[in-house]
Amino acid sequence: AQSVSQHNHHVILSEAASLELGCNYSYGGTVNLFWYVQYPGQHLQLLLKYFSGDPLVKGIKGFEAEFIKSKFSFNLRKPSVQWSDTAEYFCAVMSSSASKIIFGSGTRLSIRP
């Protein structure tokens, strides 16, 4: 069965700091990977996704993620965070054999102004 692990439960950073949120998945076959963001009081929004090709994926709002197959990882990065990046971030995986998307437990990001 596929699963997703996000080891950072809560990350606190100052503005302009660099961000990296960890995501590891468990599934031996081909996967599609996603990062979603949920701003306070709002619904989930897709930040970026990886299906195939270049393992370095660029998304909206300056976010990027790198798929490292050998490490079963898909970490989210941003070189310089802003106060407006305060939100909950969810990694998600969908295997090629199943059509359902499984979400990680989420990482709460707090940015100090």
Added chain:
Amino acid sequence: SAVISQKPSRDICQRGTSLTIQCQVDSQVTMMFWYRQQPGQSLTLIATANQGSEATYESGFVIDKFPISRPNLTFSTLTVSNMSPEDSSIYLCSTKEGEKLFFGSGTQLSVL
């Protein structure tokens, strides 16, 4: 992109009662998914609903507690049966278009 209308948007219910949540999609979709997001937690998949067949439930969720209907390719309902305070959560329906997942606006359920 698919647009999903979900209702009710919120409800406050008494223990032991049932609530049916409806989702309407503006296009025909093969698969619809029902998720639950408990306070401060991630989205947990309850079940996958395919038109014309029984829903497929994830571990920890059963049909007697969360019966699902999928009468056609644009509509689905989820019923939360015999509610308890532990069922207080946001319930979301979603569907896929290609590899992109679209969500309804959610139903915030509070059980007293």
